[in-house]
Amino acid sequence: MITTRTRRGVATLAVLAMSGLGLAACADDSSSDGSSNSAGGEAPGAGQPECAQLEQFGDLTGTTVSVYTSILPPEQQAQEDSYKVFTECTGAKVDYEGSDQFETQLVVRVKAGNAPDIAYIPQPGLLKTVVSSGSVVEAPQAVADNVDEFFGEDWKSYGTVDGKFYAAPLGANVKSFVWYSPKMFSDNGWEVPQTWDDMLKISDEMVDMGIKPWCAGIESGEATGWPATDWLEDAVLREQGADYYDQWVNHEVAFDDAGVADSLDLVGGILKNDDYVNGGFGDVKSIATTAFQDGGLPILDGDCGMHRQASFYAAQWPEGTTVAEDGDVFAFYLPTTNEDNGKPVLGGGEFVAAFDDRPEVQAFQTYLSSDVWANEKAKATPGGGWVSANTGLDINNLKSPIDKLSAETLQDPEAVFRFDGSDQMPSAVGAGSFWKEMTAWITGESTSDALKNIEESWPAS
Amino acid sequence: MTTSEKFFHMAIAVLLFYGVMAAILLLTQRLRSRNGERVQAAAFLGPSLALIGIGLLYPAGVTIYQSFFGAAVFDPPFVGFDNYTALFTNSQQLTVLRNTLFWVLLTPTISTIIGLVYAVLVDRASFEKFAKALLFLPMAISMVGASIIWKFVYDYKSGESTQIGLLNQILSWLGIDTYNFLLEPPWNTFFLIIILIWIQAGFAMTILSASIKAIPEDMVEAARLDGTGPWQMFRHITVPSIRPSLIVVLTTITIATLKVFDIVQTATGGNFDTSVLAYEFYRQSFVAGNQGLSATIAVVIFILVVPIVIYNIRQMRKLEAR
Numbered sequence: 001m002i003t004t005r006t007r008r009g010v011a012t013l014a015v016l017a018m019s020g021l022g023l024a025a026c027a028d029d030s031s032s033d034g035s036s037n038s039a040g041g042e043a044p045g046a047g048q049p050e051c052a053q054l055e056q057f058g059d060l061t062g063t064t065v066s067v068y069t070s071i072l073p074p075e076q077q078a079q080e081d082s083y084k085v086f087t088e089c090t091g092a093k094v095d096y097e098g099s100d101q102f103e104t105q106l107v108v109r110v111k112a113g114n115a116p117d118i119a120y121i122p123q124p125g126l127l128k129t130v131v132s133s134g135s136v137v138e139a140p141q142a143v144a145d146n147v148d149e150f151f152g153e154d155w156k157s158y159g160t161v162d163g164k165f166y167a168a169p170l171g172a173n174v175k176s177f178v179w180y181s182p183k184m185f186s187d188n189g190w191e192v193p194q195t196w197d198d199m200l201k202i203s204d205e206m207v208d209m210g211i212k213p214w215c216a217g218i219e220s221g222e223a224t225g226w227p228a229t230d231w232l233e234d235a236v237l238r239e240q241g242a243d244y245y246d247q248w249v250n251h252e253v254a255f256d257d258a259g260v261a262d263s264l265d266l267v268g269g270i271l272k273n274d275d276y277v278n279g280g281f282g283d284v285k286s287i288a289t290t291a292f293q294d295g296g297l298p299i300l301d302g303d304c305g306m307h308r309q310a311s312f313y314a315a316q317w318p319e320g321t322t323v324a325e326d327g328d329v330f331a332f333y334l335p336t337t338n339e340d341n342g343k344p345v346l347g348g349g350e351f352v353a354a355f356d357d358r359p360e361v362q363a364f365q366t367y368l369s370s371d372v373w374a375n376e377k378a379k380a381t382p383g384g385g386w387v388s389a390n391t392g393l394d395i396n397n398l399k400s401p402i403d404k405l406s407a408e409t410l411q412d413p414e415a416v417f418r419f420d421g422s423d424q425m426p427s428a429v430g431a432g433s434f435w436k437e438m439t440a441w442i443t444g445e446s447t448s449d450a451l452k453n454i455e456e457s458w459p460a461s
Numbered sequence: 462m463t464t465s466e467k468f469f470h471m472a473i474a475v476l477l478f479y480g481v482m483a484a485i486l487l488l489t490q491r492l493r494s495r496n497g498e499r500v501q502a503a504a505f506l507g508p509s510l511a512l513i514g515i516g517l518l519y520p521a522g523v524t525i526y527q528s529f530f531g532a533a534v535f536d537p538p539f540v541g542f543d544n545y546t547a548l549f550t551n552s553q554q555l556t557v558l559r560n561t562l563f564w565v566l567l568t569p570t571i572s573t574i575i576g577l578v579y580a581v582l583v584d585r586a587s588f589e590k591f592a593k594a595l596l597f598l599p600m601a602i603s604m605v606g607a608s609i610i611w612k613f614v615y616d617y618k619s620g621e622s623t624q625i626g627l628l629n630q631i632l633s634w635l636g637i638d639t640y641n642f643l644l645e646p647p648w649n650t651f652f653l654i655i656i657l658i659w660i661q662a663g664f665a666m667t668i669l670s671a672s673i674k675a676i677p678e679d680m681v682e683a684a685r686l687d688g689t690g691p692w693q694m695f696r697h698i699t700v701p702s703i704r705p706s707l708i709v710v711l712t713t714i715t716i717a718t719l720k721v722f723d724i725v726q727t728a729t730g731g732n733f734d735t736s737v738l739a740y741e742f743y744r745q746s747f748v749a750g751n752q753g754l755s756a757t758i759a760v761v762i763f764i765l766v767v768p769i770v771i772y773n774i775r776q777m778r779k780l781e782a783r
Contacts, residue, residue: 132535133534133535221730222730280618281619289617382678413746432749
């Protein structure tokens with residue numbers, strides 16, 4: 001039992017800590033309410049060639065822009081390095097703060113009136129949510145101009161809420177990839193498949209050789225199930241086309257529509273096929289308890305042949321693995337099923353939302369949306385693992401083969417890009433029932449039950 | 462605000478605190494009368510009451526208020542008692558309630574039984590300290606750490622593959638099919654409950670062992686002279702003498718069980734029908750964005766815990782009075 005003396009000590013400590021916190025909170029936040037876009041004056045970097053495009057922002061010495069993001073080490077270093085041109089040319093400081101609880105903490109901070117100047121939001125659905133709080137400021141004209149110039153119409157629409165443009169895209173990733181072993185393919189005389197049927201033909205040949213052709217893992221803590229939602233989204237884009245996909249994401253087509261059910265069965269042809277999965281892990285159900293980070297690793301041991309996962313899976317291969325077209329592992333574009341729907345590309349990315357319109361904040365926002373930043377970021381990331389949909393990005397500045405392939409895929413004029421659907425849906429579905437029901441579907445639930453349960457969970461308003 | 466600025470603010474806060482305390486002491490020192498004592502008591506009680514109000518009562522009120530609103534992060538609509546109805550009718554939420562019931566019934570009883578039997582068995586043995594340390598060790602590991610350890614123990618790979626999970630390795634040595642422990646409901650909930658029992662049995666053992674040692678020596682001796690066997694000694698002397706401690710242990714573990722969150726979060730993320738109230742509360746609020754339902758769950762947990770806490774405090778007082 002605790003004695004009275006220690007209890008008193010604990011109480012004193014608690015009071016001390018609380019009063020300290022209270023004061024610290026009060027002393028925070030004394031933002032000015034500047035409304036002009038430029039600070040005027042001569043920029044510290046004036047005259048230097050790399051600062052030519054930043055001189056318009058004027059002298060921002062002594063100002064600080066706070067950035068809040070989910071981008072953590074080791075990627076954080078490359079992010080911070082890419083701001084050097086901005087800070088040296090304008091004199092402003094950038095205060096970087098990363099968090100692995102970004103999605104939940106951002107909402108908490110906005111509610112508490114303690115929003116950062118800038119947040120990199122990885123989901124259009126979350127952007128909509130924070131915009132509904134009324135504290136996100138519209139993007140300045142310079143940012144809108146940059147986005148019109150360097151990004152497609154579709155990318156601009158993901159940063160737009162109720163007709164107002166708020167957030168420019170930052171990084172991007174491509175999800176429509178299948179990882180494979182180039183060596184296994186060349187040893188057996190297989191070409192990278194150009195159609196879904198070719199892909200299944202190779203799968204069958206692998207089965208004949210005694211290899212499970214596919215491996216998969218969808219376990220990801222409380223986000224378990226998301227890799228399976230990507231499978232379904234890719235299938236809907238291929239089978240039903242981009243227009244149908246948009247209607248489905250916006251709930252103009254019911255979640256359990258016949259078309260969606262067809263597409264889910266197409267996925268089931270691979271993921272719920274006992275002959276096809278789950279290489280190196282077990283039966284179909286083992287997909288649900290296999291961590292997504294481990295999902296594709298059996299490719300290295302030859303236990304499976306293919307693994308559908310995004311470009312960022314490049315970071316999961318153990319040290320010493322060569323990721324290249326002639327290396328240990330590489331990725332090919334997940335082939336389409338219906339030529340009429342073009343070349344659908346599913347992907348994701350972050351968007352730059354601002355909670356203040358001080359000149360330095362707007363200047364930083366403008367810098368991030370420019371081609372200057374995209375190329376700076378590419379140069380600051382020698383290890384690879386970053387790509388953007390910015391068309392001003394020179395692909396030669398990217399170092400790793402998978403990043404080049406991703407950028408080529410994004411910039412392909414044939415490509416029909418669509419953003420990850422679950423990230424756009426209301427969070428009750430996108431981060432709730434969709435993940436849960438896809439997990440239940442893998443462990444045995446029928447296609448119709450899974451889709452019906454998601455449809456019923458769609459919020460009424 | 463930079464870190465040094467934050468430290469500066471904290472230093473000011475600490476100084477301010479000492480200043481206020483010194484002022485209260487100086488002002489009330491002179492008052493020696495009965496009234497003076499009252500002023501002194503009020504001056505010391507006031508700040509803590511204010512902090513309890515700000516830190517406990519106000520949030521509790523806001524939570525109850527929020528439980529009548531619907532699912533939106535900002536400006537949710539008023540829905541009356543809909544959240545409470547949903548909690549007790551929605552099949553997913555009913556699974557959560559069922560799992561919570563499993564947890565609350567099994568964890569306190571099994572941990573207490575293990576702790577009690579262990580305490581009696583090692584009492585006065587030559588290796589007592591070592592044996593007690595062994596059972597107490599898991600208490601020193603954080604819930605998240607313990608869950609990660611057990612997640613490895615339960616790890617599943619199909620029969621032919623190399624196992625990294627201890628249990629499945631044992632199964633495959635015995636020639637039995639490997640089993641995916643965390644996947645099949647409702648059994649996976651029981652495998653999660655084992656983790657908390659592993660942690661809490663040490664706590665039960667420590668308290669109960671101290672209590673057993675406090676049984677008066679002459680009572681034990683008298684019973685021995687009367688010819689009581691070990692079982693009768695346990696049944697009629699040990700257990701009745703430590704009854705208040707037993708109840709405190711049971712209720713304390715029950716409260717800890719109602720709050721269990723880390724184990725579910727770390728081991729399964731609430732998937733495969735393993736969610737419990739305290740985890741669902743977090744998931745609804747921060748993942749699914751349904752603040753109303755999450756506030757409702759918080760209120761229900763509060764209602765469940767309050768009677769146990771009151772009972773617990775009463776027993777604790779009895780224990781201290783002896």
